[in-house]
Amino acid sequence: MGTIVIKFGGSSLSTTDKIKQAACRIADYKKKGKEVVVVVSAMGKTTDQLLQLAGEITENPAKREMDMLLTTGEQVSISLLSMALTEMGVPAVSFTGWQAGIVTEKVHSNARIIDVKTNHIEEKLAEGKIIVAAGFQGVTEDGEITTLGRGGSDTTAVALAAAIGAERCLICTDVTGVFTSDPRYVPKARKLPSISYDEMLELANLGAGVLHPRAVEFAKNHQVSLEVRSSTENEDGTVIEEEVSMEKNLVVRGVAFEKDITRLTVFGLKNELTGLSSIFSVLAENQIDVDIIIQSQTDGNKTNLSFSIKNKDRQAAVNVLESQKETIGFENIECEAGLAKVSIVGSGMVSNPGVAAQMFQVLADENIQIKMVSTSEIKVSAVIAGDNMISAAQILHDTFNLGTVVEKEKIQ
Amino acid sequence: MGTIVIKFGGSSLSTTDKIKQAACRIADYKKKGKEVVVVVSAMGKTTDQLLQLAGEITENPAKREMDMLLTTGEQVSISLLSMALTEMGVPAVSFTGWQAGIVTEKVHSNARIIDVKTNHIEEKLAEGKIIVAAGFQGVTEDGEITTLGRGGSDTTAVALAAAIGAERCLICTDVTGVFTSDPRYVPKARKLPSISYDEMLELANLGAGVLHPRAVEFAKNHQVSLEVRSSTENEDGTVIEEEVSMEKNLVVRGVAFEKDITRLTVFGLKNELTGLSSIFSVLAENQIDVDIIIQSQTDGNKTNLSFSIKNKDRQAAVNVLESQKETIGFENIECEAGLAKVSIVGSGMVSNPGVAAQMFQVLADENIQIKMVSTSEIKVSAVIAGDNMISAAQILHDTFNLGTVVEKEKIQ
Numbered sequence: 001m002g003t004i005v006i007k008f009g010g011s012s013l014s015t016t017d018k019i020k021q022a023a024c025r026i027a028d029y030k031k032k033g034k035e036v037v038v039v040v041s042a043m044g045k046t047t048d049q050l051l052q053l054a055g056e057i058t059e060n061p062a063k064r065e066m067d068m069l070l071t072t073g074e075q076v077s078i079s080l081l082s083m084a085l086t087e088m089g090v091p092a093v094s095f096t097g098w099q100a101g102i103v104t105e106k107v108h109s110n111a112r113i114i115d116v117k118t119n120h121i122e123e124k125l126a127e128g129k130i131i132v133a134a135g136f137q138g139v140t141e142d143g144e145i146t147t148l149g150r151g152g153s154d155t156t157a158v159a160l161a162a163a164i165g166a167e168r169c170l171i172c173t174d175v176t177g178v179f180t181s182d183p184r185y186v187p188k189a190r191k192l193p194s195i196s197y198d199e200m201l202e203l204a205n206l207g208a209g210v211l212h213p214r215a216v217e218f219a220k221n222h223q224v225s226l227e228v229r230s231s232t233e234n235e236d237g238t239v240i241e242e243e244v245s246m247e248k249n250l251v252v253r254g255v256a257f258e259k260d261i262t263r264l265t266v267f268g269l270k271n272e273l274t275g276l277s278s279i280f281s282v283l284a285e286n287q288i289d290v291d292i293i294i295q296s297q298t299d300g301n302k303t304n305l306s307f308s309i310k311n312k313d314r315q316a317a318v319n320v321l322e323s324q325k326e327t328i329g330f331e332n333i334e335c336e337a338g339l340a341k342v343s344i345v346g347s348g349m350v351s352n353p354g355v356a357a358q359m360f361q362v363l364a365d366e367n368i369q370i371k372m373v374s375t376s377e378i379k380v381s382a383v384i385a386g387d388n389m390i391s392a393a394q395i396l397h398d399t400f401n402l403g404t405v406v407e408k409e410k411i412q
Numbered sequence: 413m414g415t416i417v418i419k420f421g422g423s424s425l426s427t428t429d430k431i432k433q434a435a436c437r438i439a440d441y442k443k444k445g446k447e448v449v450v451v452v453s454a455m456g457k458t459t460d461q462l463l464q465l466a467g468e469i470t471e472n473p474a475k476r477e478m479d480m481l482l483t484t485g486e487q488v489s490i491s492l493l494s495m496a497l498t499e500m501g502v503p504a505v506s507f508t509g510w511q512a513g514i515v516t517e518k519v520h521s522n523a524r525i526i527d528v529k530t531n532h533i534e535e536k537l538a539e540g541k542i543i544v545a546a547g548f549q550g551v552t553e554d555g556e557i558t559t560l561g562r563g564g565s566d567t568t569a570v571a572l573a574a575a576i577g578a579e580r581c582l583i584c585t586d587v588t589g590v591f592t593s594d595p596r597y598v599p600k601a602r603k604l605p606s607i608s609y610d611e612m613l614e615l616a617n618l619g620a621g622v623l624h625p626r627a628v629e630f631a632k633n634h635q636v637s638l639e640v641r642s643s644t645e646n647e648d649g650t651v652i653e654e655e656v657s658m659e660k661n662l663v664v665r666g667v668a669f670e671k672d673i674t675r676l677t678v679f680g681l682k683n684e685l686t687g688l689s690s691i692f693s694v695l696a697e698n699q700i701d702v703d704i705i706i707q708s709q710t711d712g713n714k715t716n717l718s719f720s721i722k723n724k725d726r727q728a729a730v731n732v733l734e735s736q737k738e739t740i741g742f743e744n745i746e747c748e749a750g751l752a753k754v755s756i757v758g759s760g761m762v763s764n765p766g767v768a769a770q771m772f773q774v775l776a777d778e779n780i781q782i783k784m785v786s787t788s789e790i791k792v793s794a795v796i797a798g799d800n801m802i803s804a805a806q807i808l809h810d811t812f813n814l815g816t817v818v819e820k821e822k823i824q
Contacts, residue, residue: 016468050488056428057492058499065498068506069491072484076462079481080469086477087470094480099555120555143511143532 002167003035003125007135007157009173012231013077014044016084021232023084025172026130028234030090035125037164038092039135039157040081042073063108067137067147071097074134074153082132092130095120097137098145101163102156104138110149111138113156113218116163125164133160151212158215162222169224172231175210177238178203180402181255185390188403192253194239199253200226202345202379206256216240251348251355252400257393259386260311261291261339263371266321268302268331278328279305279321286320288313291341292374292383302331308372308383311337339371340389343381344396356380362399368392414579415447415537419547419569421585424643425489426456428496433644435496437584438542440646442502447537449576450504451547451569452493454485475520479549479559483509486546486565494544504542507532509549510557513575514568516550522561523550525568525630528575537576545572563624570627574634581636584643587622589650590615592814593667597802600815604665606651611665612638614757614791618668628652663760663767664812669805671798672723673703673751675783678733680714680743690740691717691733698732700725703753704786704795714743720784720795723749751783752801755793756808768792774811780804 006029008022029036050069054061061069078094085092101117121131135153138146148155154171161169178200181189195203197220204213210228219226219240229237269275276295283290293307309317314335321333349355359380363370368391372383384392397403418441420434441448462481466473473481490506497504513529533543547565550558560567566583573581590612593601607615609632616625622640631638631652641649681687688707695702705719721729726747733745761767771792775782780803784795796804809815 016465019469053428053488053492054495057431057495060499061495062498065491065494065506068494068508069488072487075484075487076465076481079477080465082477082480083466083469083473086474087472094477096480096557099557145508145511 002033003037003164004029005037005039005157005161005164005166005169007039007153007169007171008041008081008231009153010041010044010047011174012172013040013081016080019043019077019080020084022172023081023088023090025231025234026085027088027090030130037121037125037131037133037160037166038081039133039153039160040074040077041135041153042070043077043080046073046076064144067108067145070147071134071137071145074136078132078134085130085132090130091128092132093124094132094134096134097156098139098143100131100133100160102133102138102159104140104146104148106140106142106144106146108144108146111140111146113138113148113159116159118160118163121160121164151214154212154215155218158218158222158224158226161224162218167225169219169226170237171211171215171226171228173210173228174231175228176230176233176235177228178210178240178254180253181393181397182257185257186255186394186397188394188397190403190405192238193236194241195253196347197240197242198378199345199347200240202343202376203254203256206258206341206343206345206379206381211240251352252344252346252396252402253348254345255342255393255396255400255402256345257340257342257389259340259389261308261341261383261386262311262314262335262337263306263308263339263383264314264317265304265306265334265336266330267304267334269305270302270329275303275328275330276305278324282320282324282328283309283317286316288317288320292372292381294372306372308339308341336371338386339383340386341381341383342389342392342396343379344400345379347378349379350377358399359396362395363392366391366395414445415449415576416441417449417451417569417573417576417578417581419451419565419581419583420453420643421565422453422456422459423586424584425452425493428492431455431489431492432496434584435493435500435502437643437646438497439500439502442542449533449537449543449545449572449578450493451545451565451572452486452489453547453565454482455489455492458485458488476556479520479557482559483546483549483557486548490544490546497542497544502542503540504544505536506544506546508546509568510551510555512543512545512572514545514550514571516552516558516560518552518554518556518558520556520558523552523558525550525560525571528571530575533572533576561626563626566624566627567630570630570634570636570638573636574630579637581631581638582649583623583627583638583640585622585640586643587640588642588645588647589640590622590652590666592665593805593809594669597669598667598806598809600806600809602815602817604650605648606653607665608759609652609654610790611757611759612652614755614788615666615668618670618753618755618757618791618793623652663764664756664758664814665760666757667754667805667808667812667814668757669752669754669801671752671801673720673753673795673798674723674726674747674749675718675720675751675795676726676729677716677718677746677748678742679716679746681717682714682741687715687740687742688717690736694732694736694740695721695729698728700729700732704784704793706784718784720751720753748783750798751795752798753793753795754801754804754808755791756812757791759790761791762789770811771808774807775804778803778807
């Protein structure tokens with residue numbers, strides 16, 4: 001009998017009615033003869049409410065105590081969902097992170113899973129019970145409660161699926177699958193029946209938001225078959241696995257975009273070697289994520305350096321760099337806020353060197369100025385003015401024919 | 413260096429401001445050079461909110477899942493209180509029930525503590541930290557989360573105090589100590605500086621409400637020195653221990669009372685032997701607590717039986733008994749609701765047989781009819797009309813001179 005892992009996020013569990021709906025969907029899988037492990041997040045706004053309580057006590061809570069506080073959120077969800085399943089006549093048992101055997105490294109608020117002890121889960125599965133496990137949380141070997149950081153529940157689901165050898169890990173969410181682009185802005189966007197880990201990884205990192213990149217990476221490393229699907233609609237989602245059976249050679253698979261980006265330029269950096277490392281060290285120490293980095297030569301002694309960060313980090317980035325102006329050794333800083341990043345993703349790009357050029361040409365034809373560029377083997381990103389983001393995404397979606405279902409036979 | 417355990421109830425932690433106040437009081441003890449273990453309940457209305465969520469899902473939640481749900485309440489309190497202490501510069505660390513080593517029997521919703529593994533607590537105390545432990549909860553040897561039932565946090569505090577050999581266990585609550593009677597109704601009531609376990613046990617069982625009887629029993633069995641005191645005022649409370657140094661021989665120590673009592677009389681019970689046991693078995697199976705029981709002979713074959721229960725259980729008691737009328741074998745049932753119980757308590761009664769007679773005489777002088785009586789070595793209880801409860805309590809308080817501080821020398 002096959003085992004599946006099903007993950008429900010907080011918005012799919014925000015009320016007791018939604019919890020009952022989720023229970024119905026879970027019961028359907030059980031009726032189909034599957035062994036089922038469910039992984040859940042905290043209900044809707046619970047985490048925000050807990051954060052507010054902590055904020056009333058202190059501005060600098062110890063991370064250990066924050067983990068202690070926040071992990072209560074999933075514990076409420078698992079108990080209520082287990083009750084809802086049992087009420088429907090489907091025996092279920094809830095497990096906290098430590099009861100589910102999720103062992104993490106000794107780090108609070110952003111721990112990595114180092115082991116999954118499945119004996120407890122396997123024992124209850126053998127009794128015919130559905131396991132409802134708390135996502136996002138684990139325990140160190142010393143018995144300290146930890147959390148896995150953003151996207152933690154996705155990671156828990158994938159880790160459990162890998163550990164128990166589940167045939168598939170379903171990520172149930174607000175959308176019905178992974179789309180060629182965001183349908184709210186690109187009306188022709190359509191759902192992809194399948195996509196590779198690497199493509200999903202680029203899309204996830206590019207802000208597509210359906211699935212946390214860390215979970216995708218974990219799934220790739222452990223060859224866990226993922227499916228992103230609706231938590232309410234009963235239609236096939238998007239399967240993420242190594243071998244993409246359909247549309248294998250389609251060059252571009254999706255267009256992702258992300259707004260609220262700032263380009264920050266450091267002028268007159270004196271020593272390229274130490275300057276570069278000290279700039280990015282100081283930003284990392286202050287939890288400022290840097291995305292695209294471009295370095296340009298000005299004269300023999302000095303360089304200019306541009307990089308993109310999120311708008312919200314702009315003031316902090318400027319402050320920390322200015323405070324170390326002497327040590328780093330630069331002349332001045334300039335910011336340009338309100339930018340956006342548009343990216344095309346597809347594993348077929350590796351063997352199609354003309355794709356990036358085609359992208360730049362299309363944007364140029366529309367008078368959209370490209371301010372920064374970044375490429376990987378399977379994606380090309382361009383930073384442009386925020387106002388151009390939607391139209392750029394729509395044009396790229398049309399250019400690469402993403403709105404059309406392509407028959408396997410027709411692909412070159 | 414002496415160690416103390418301090419317990420705060422939910423009403424002393426109902427807001428983040430109150431949590432900060434509690435942290436101040438705890439910090440004071442630390443400054444006095446004590447090692448401190450704090451035990452807390454869930455914040456104010458948290459338990460009610462969680463119960464409501466469960467009620468929206470099912471009318472019959474599994475006890476295991478209710479324990480899973482409710483234990484999140486204390487987990488929120490311990491993390492917030494630890495943050496508040498740390499914010500004040502007093503290092504603190506929070507422990508759930510299982511982290512604090514509270515091992516219980518394998519029963520959900522009303523488990524008894526069978527072991528306390530103190531190594532984790534002692535390690536952190538040795539580091540100079542305050543331990544903030546979740547009350548009310550424990551873990552079985554199989555790693556199942558359990559709760560201790562009503563008064564569970566008091567029991568946790570006493571169990572930890574016993575296990576680590578604390579010099580005292582402070583129960584911080586809404587009142588400043590144990591009084592000779594309820595000051596809201598008996599204006600002359602005064603705080604007792606000390607009281608014995610047995611006296612406290614009778615008072616606790618009689619509805620005095622400051623301390624759960626189970627915790628008092630645990631304290632008695634393990635000779636833990638308890639002190640009931642205010643969670644906000646800095647004044648001495650009431651010490652509960654074996655040897656009462658002051659007022660040792662005072663005959664009566666307190667007057668307790670409790671309203672909303674029903675007397676239920678079963679007429680014409682045919683078989684005294686099987687009838688009695690089947691009546692009280694069926695009531696116990698239906699969670700109906702019976703207090704005073706009186707049996708009277710009518711003729712050779714039949715007896716009448718009266719017992720007191722809480723008003724709220726009246727309908728249920730009548731229903732279950734009527735439904736088994738044939739099996740038990742009785743003629744009919746009569747109820748008298750709206751009664752009250754007034755009790756005098758004092759360990760000196762053992763050697764003063766006249767005390768009960770004095771009580772009955774005083775009540776008779778006031779035309780207060782006694783409907784049922786129950787006695788133990790250290791208490792006398794009388795069931796009377798509810799309307800007479802307050803005046804009876806006041807008269808008895810006066811009769812036994814409880815409003816006057818008695819010098820040790822003056823006692824007979």
